[in-house]
Amino acid sequence: MTTIAASWLDWAEPRLFTDDRNIAVLLIGACIFALTLAVPAVKRGGRTLVTVVHEAGHAVVGIACGRRFQGFVVQRDMSGHAVTKGKPTGPGRILTTWAGYPAPALLGAFLVVGALNGWSKAIVIVTIVALIGLLVMSRSVRTVLVILGSALVFAALWQLGDRIQVGALAQAGVVAGIGLILLIGAWTSLQDVARTRDREQDHFTLAALTRMPSWMWILTWLLVDLAASAWAVRVAFDAVA
Template identity: 45%
Template sequence: MDLHDVGRAVWERIVPASVPETGWWVLLALVVALVAVAMPPLWRLARPAVTIVHELGHAIVGMLCGRRFTGFVVSADMSGHAVTVGPRRGAGRILSTWAGYPAPAILGTLLIQVALHGWSSTALFAALMILVLSLVFTRSAHTLLVVLATATGIGAAWWWGSPGLNALITLAAGVFLLLGAWRHLGAVMRGGGRSDDPGQLAQLTPLPAWTWNLGYVVVLAACTWWAGTTLIPQVLGGL
């Protein structure tokens, strides 16, 4: 296979493709995501994906606000932290600190939309490129392994998966990230401390931590509403 053939093969795996008709695959994606979030062994295995998106949410918003992203860590207990360099206070610090918990819900909702409109392979390719680029910002061996494993799985699905399989994987991943965002938020609302994002935001602003948690609930609820208005007709149409 020469470079022209490789380029054509890559392009064919990036452009939008038709998705299967509404039916079993949508229900299967929902069930897979629900089981992955609800069953502790599967949640422990899949949770790093939510943590990675959380930390990259901090990083991307921080860079958009003019801060410098220097690295991130996913710990063995699947918590994590990202480091952006810039002013210790101010809007940029507040926005970058705030961005973690909404990031999985926002990305998950977007993945749900693209999966149902034929853009799954494009989304998988974009996710693969972001993860490959993020490898240089990993700051521990465990983080490197987690990101590399995630990138390998996404890359395999993107290259070898059919459009229908990629649509199912992308939809399941989107629902999983959305549900995982709620589970992460529930954990910090029950037992968060000063070092967690709401606690840091309370130190950076006059607002207490509970108001930031309430703001997260509003954002996640909006994402859930948008996802629901798309998914419910699809599910009902497949029954």
């Protein structure tokens, strides 16, 4: 029992860094994000990750609202679709539909803040557990491969934190980089959905479920993205100032 408690405390204990190390964490994170701009395969992986988090946002909020999460898929074009069962109208359906687009921004900001506050190891463990849950709910071969690949990346990241001398620093930097990919990816997704005329997109569905026009729902996502970005920037500035 003592061993289990010690192991729990070991991964949950924050690893706080000095200002110089926080700068290094941000630099590593920025380099990882830069890869998504320079390397097409990495860019595609980043966009797929944003899609996974988007669909997970629908699922988590749907479950919290009493709906049944039946599974999700990631398409070849990096779009996705999550299925929850419940009442076709009402607050639960509205919140579930709304939750997808702000999810990457909120999680991305949290990863950046967590990396700078020494919680990267705990974040990695929780992410692995969440990905295992998503793996069970994957409903296509492509989706299984995407989630399994993501889980393996985070498992390697977990080992990285313990196996090399600067592992904790590198781990925090990678977590921050993934956070940046999600945070900036949320803005890209918002820009794309604001331009689309596809009536099956979430803001049109929300407009049909409520009396609010579709542009007002886009505005709510914009405000969440702004708040998440401001939070991450403020914490990053405080960490290196």
